[in-house]
Amino acid sequence: MPRGQAGGSTLTPQEPIKLKEKPFIQAPRPRGSGITVPIAQIAPCPRNLRGADLWPDPEERDRMVASLKRKGLIQALVVVDVEEYVAHYPEDEEAFSPEHRYVVVAGHCRLDAAPDAGLTELRVDVQNEHASDVDSIFLDENLNRQALTCFQEGEGYRRLRENKGWSDKEIAEHYGFGKSKSRVTKRIAILPLVEVAEARESILSSERGSLTPDKAYTIISVVKDPQLVMPTYEMMTARNLDAREAGRLVQLSTIEAEKTPTPIPHPATSEESAPPASESKDEQTHTPDGEQQSEQQSGPGDDADGGEATGSARTDSVDKGADDETGADDDTGADTGTAQKQESRLTDMERQQISADARREDVCKLLVQEYREPLVDGHAVRTAATTLAMVGSQTVRLAHKWLSEIDSSPAQGYSSPNSYRDHVLAGQDGALMLQFAYAVALADDELRAQDRRRKPDFRVIRHWRYLIEAAKYEPSSWEQQYLR
Known part of the structure; x- marks a missing residue:
């Protein structure tokens, strides 16, 4: 075979070489002629x-x-x-x-x-x-091209859940892109916060310290009422509390505000109580003697403990509460940061549960304070150490809270619950370790009793019975139906 000459091949093509051209990027074309x-x-x-x-x-x-x-x-x-x-x-x-x-x-x-x-x-x-x-x-288009807000994303997930019957897991698997089942659940759960201006703006804000979607989900899972999310978040931030503690305090303050009546002077006792001249005739009734009396009625707590009026406003009628709810989206409306100014959305059963939770915690704290172990047994100390090492951080936090409220307790010197646990585990004080383990056991059962995601099981009922026997705890009517 003859060698080719330098600089090229001896084989010369008879026709021009045609290369198959492929566009580097091909723009998508709509189906159909249009x-x-x-x-x-x-x-x-x-x-x-x-x-x-x-x-x-x-x-x-x-x-x-x-x-x-x-x-x-x-x-x-x-x-x-x-x-x-x-x-x-x-x-x-x-x-x-x-x-x-x-x-x-x-x-x-x-x-x-x-x-x-x-x-x-x-x-x-x-x-x-x-x-x-x-x-x-819409979800495909926007998730792939531009980031949706957490509320827009949650609304898309909610529609698929309701209209197509998809589960949260199916939605997450369908869209992928790192979306987890918990993300879908959280985004749907915080959708009611769209109607609460302060909470909505805080979540959508990119500033440091603003309310995040995950934290908003944790709070609304505790307090249930969207109007209480921001007061709970503010209390968490101001007092360094977790969502459960802050949410319970805010809910209790709301319940107490409902119980506290607003004193209404009787028209016959003071000239200042007489209705102003501009008052509508529809708001007055006439007695047989011709005296004018106001139709304004007192709240449901008037027959309760009496109580002086607090400085917080309270809604006394359903109609007024509806007006307050519709005004929640107004930027110039009332301050949503005060729980007492909001119409409570708690049911009677939820009020009983919240009040019972607070009373049980007081009883648990009293039992921890009075705990005395007459005999520090080596086996018991070892069991207590293992329990303390394996228990969750939320349980340790609640137990440490009870201990730190006891005078002369070494827990007062530790702001971090985990640091105090490490101190107890590393020390040689068996009595201190047994007391902490006892507090942890009560805290673990109490947290289980406060979990509304499941009905009270045998552990919760056993916990209630222990409090009744050990500290004469009086169960609420809601608890009594499970104790029968």
Whole structure:
């Protein structure tokens, strides 16, 4: 075979070489040929998770407008017919005007920027098969492209849970991207905080020290009432308490505020109590003697302990409470940071449970204070040491709290519960270790009794009976139904 000459091959191609060209990046193309319609016929989707918050950064909108001016609309909007959409979501029918023919499924930002770019018509691709799945599409579009707020993300998860019947685990597995089942559960749980302006703004704030979604979930799981989340968070921050302790104190203060009546002077006892001249006639009644009396009624706590009026405002009627709830979203409304100013949403059973929790803790603290171990046995000390080493931090925290409130207790010198545990475990004082282990045993059972996620089991009932026998604890009517 002859050698080729230097600088090239002896084989010369008879035809020009054709290379197979492949674009480096191929822009996605909408399915179907697409049609051009006036912008006035295209309506944004009412179920869009972003709502009016399409542009986190105003500069992004300016760039979109500039691009549409230069190149026009490159990718058609994906839409569905209004009739098809309303067939699946009849509750949104009022969101459309008679001139609307299409609902956007993908392309809200392009639709919003098009008028400023001078466009009067847009190309759309009608895909009615997606009309029943817009919630899932919105999550896919936004989670992959731009970060949703925790509330927008939670609303998307909630819709899938309710409309498609998916479990939180199924939602997390479907979307992936590091989303866990607990993330889905937490985002849905904090959705009621959207209606509480102070809590909402704190969660959405990026400033250090603001309320995080995870902490908000922990608090609302304890207090249940969205209006009590911010007061609980403020108490946690001010007094260095955990969510359970702070939530219980806030709930107790709310219950006490409901019990405390607002004194209403009798019209016959003071001239100052007479209704003003501008008072409506509808708010007055006439006695047979012609005297005017106010129809204002006292609260449900008037027959209770009596009590002086506190400085906090209290709502005495359901109608007024409804007005307070609707005003929670007003930036100029009442301060949501004071628990006593909010209409309580606790049921009678929940009030009993909260009060019983507080009384049991007082009894447990008394038992820990009076604990005396007559014989410090080596086996008992070893068992106590093992118990202290394995118990959870929340249990240690509650036990340390009880011990630190006892005069002359060495626990007062340790602000950290875990540091005090390490001190006790490293020491040689067997009596001190047994007392701490006893406090931990009570705290562990008490925390289990306060857990509302499950019904009282045999351990909780045994704990209640022990408190009754050891400290003459009087159970509430709610506890008595399990003790029978």
